[in-house]
Amino acid sequence: MSIYDTLNPEQQRAVFHDKGPLLILAGAGSGKTRVLTHRIAYLIEEREVNPWNILAITFTNKAAKEMRERVDKIVGYGSESIWVSTFHSTCVRILRRYIDTLGYDRSFTIYDTDDQKSLMREVCKYLEIDTKKMNERGILSVISKAKDELVSPEEFALRAQGDYQQSKYAQAYTEYQKRLKLNNALDFDDLIVKTVELFQTNKEALNYYQNRFRYIMVDEYQDTNTAQFRLIHLLSMGLNEYGEREYNLCVVGDDDQSIYKFRGANIHNILNFEQAFPNTKVIKLEQNYRSTKSILNTANEVICNNKGRKDKSLWTDNEEGQPVCFTQFATDFEEADQITSEIKRYVEAGEAGYNDFAILYRTNAQSRLFEEKLILRNIPYKIVGGVNFYSRREIKDILAYLKTIDNGMDSIAVKRIINVPRRGIGLTTIDKVNDYAIRNDISFYEALTRAQSIPGLERTASKITPFVSLIEGLKSRLTKEGYSLNELIDDILDATGYLRELEEDNSEEAKDRIANIDELVNKLVSYEENAEEEPTLSGFLEEVALVSDIDSLDETNEHIVLMTLHSAKGLEFPYVYLSGMEEGIFPGYMAIHAENPEEEIEEERRLCYVGITRAMKGLSLSAAKQRMLRGETQFNRPSRFINEIPRYLLKMNASSPKKIQSGYQTSDYDFNNHTPFEKSIEFEKSSGTGSYKQTQIAYKPYSTPEPKQFAGNNMGTLDYGVGDTVKHIKFGTGEVIDIVMGGKDYEVTVEFPNFGVKKLLSSFAKLVKI
């Protein structure tokens, strides 16, 4: 009996693969993390690979942490010397050691999106770019895309020749990079790009890491971009002791779960892996251990509408399970209300815990309504993503102090805090200092130290000097033996008067801010206590820069989890609510109206597939007919993805993922009150037979305030009668000759001039009174 006996034959083939490139196509829930961890154990224990020679790369810290824990459990010794980390932390670690050869200082800081925007604002001002015509975000996204593809500013400029718009971008890109370097800062994309640059220009560094990482594993490979591909490619080209290239590269991914095209993921990395790495062994993991047959079938039905996939079909031995449900609510408000109350009922009935549920949505903005309802019902919850803790003003302020102390070259940080709290240093002063800094080719902070000698600042210099001494004072304390980061942050809060100012302000907002600062102090203390190496200020700032919200998610806590579909990738939950299944929301407006809608819709469909496959036991899909979006009301049809699920798999209008038959009222919402689907047209021909019976659920009529557009076909509120002329989507206009009550529905008989007499169900036929 060995640890490998519990693996299925395909998993074993992947684990026991010896040398050379290996592509594992691992469907959702097929146990890929298990395969990766067992493979690591196998390499060490059976192939006598030195743990030191293994690199495992993931996309999130959470995944890295989990893999580390699982490896620790099954690898007897030496597991701590396996390098398990994310792309970004791997690169930071490499750059901290070698980046001086690229002309940066090793204490570089990492710019987040806000910092990037501030810097780009300066760039635009300098280049006299009208940010109304080309906004900072737009320029940054062009630059980011270039970096993802390893296009340098020089190359970008070359390609842009003759195109005014592109040339502007090229100028901005060049200037932006110049200023990043001046600030001794790297943005997220730079972390990868600069590491590739390092390896291409510094043979010694490349050799060192090639030699070290003889076995490389990459998780979520479908989400890698071109720069990351190049990085892996370079690393995997090391030679073994006989001078041979082995390409001991094992990548795990699922092309159906590629959902990060917008941030540069290149699906060709996985589709063309076999071409890029000759003699690749391909192993498919197609048995799903996570979901019920109902859920898996639903997922397969949706994803099979995509073209250009790797051929594979997921199956499961699990039970059939509860059918997947779809509910169309009248409003987004009601959607949130019903879903949260349903979850509460389950938990109070003892059928599940709050941590068994996840509510997923396409955009973060959709979380707000759910949050309000959860607070109202006193249900514990955690929202992943959205407004980042580290992007709150007070946190950014304190971090800017820490950054200024750590790296005075980071002008964005210095400018942020120079007048926070108020020191009477205004914009005009800052501009003068800035000009002086640029003219003398020194950093902004350096210029501040020479304030007295800057022409025109004779008077304001008296306000600048105390700020400089404050920072210098804090810096010098930091160099003292035994002075902790915890003390530093306390000194900052005290010496600047930042905390005092908040304490004197008795508002609710100020109290929140203080609480947030306390939270930051907690994080710093726990960093100091848990740091693997000597805790340093740079180390803390780095951790903060690279942390993502999902990393702190603890599924064992008793709370519902709310997050976007993107954040949910890689996770699983017993019961999943997939909300906002509406055209314009999911698939999103941007995808539908893109230049290449087919491609964009396929990406959305993969996202839908990811969402569906998160569910283990129960899946409930929902839409709202009416939704508030940026202050205005939208009316949306149900998502096309709902239409792609065959009727027999979908239990319509029931809002429960399980035990719907148990007798109680799942929802007092008007079940019939939904917009008909296109597929329902076919269904009319066989009305009264087939799977429709499933949907005959007891309900009590409930009238909801309705927009006129949707009042045409719901039970109890038919706005047409016998003798009226109505319009049908397929049959055109006709006259209503009879209406009878049938089951929970009206059976409407209509005479169409061109199609004859048809019997239609009011809830499915889109009959509109003319």
Next chain:
DNA sequence: ACGCCGACCGTCCGA
């Protein structure tokens, strides 16, 4: 220099 207010605006997704 700074704070207030009204106009405007623009949107997905994220390390």
Next chain:
DNA sequence: CGGTCGGCGT
């Protein structure tokens, strides 16, 4: 709806 920015008054 909610954040941001620019104009204006102090």
